[in-house]
Amino acid sequence: MSIERRFNPAGKFVTVTELRSDGFVEFEFAIGEPELFVELILPAAIFDEFCQVNRVIFLDAGARAPATRRQKKVDRRIKNLANSPTQRIDLSKIGRRRSS
Secondary structure, three states: OOOOOOOOOOOEEEEEEEEOOOOEEEEEEEEOOOOOEEEEEEEHHHHHHHHHHHOOEEOOHHHOOOOOHHHHHOOOOHHHHOOOOOOOOOHHHOOOOOOO
């Protein structure tokens, strides 16, 4: 028997991934589902305020649900992509509308 879990937008979750020597905090922020998160970086003081304002629930990195087979295969975190070969994108062209 499976238990249906409902999306709860009131639930806000933070998993700290690194306390950097330059005073920044790298973390994952999720709303509703801890497994669906964005990676963010904030100065420590602003991070503390962010967490208070959002009334987050702090999670340990191992507290998330077990990764699926696909997630185990591909880890596309920003930190892991920083040193990998990537295609250059001309950001000046993003958002431009085509002239008729």
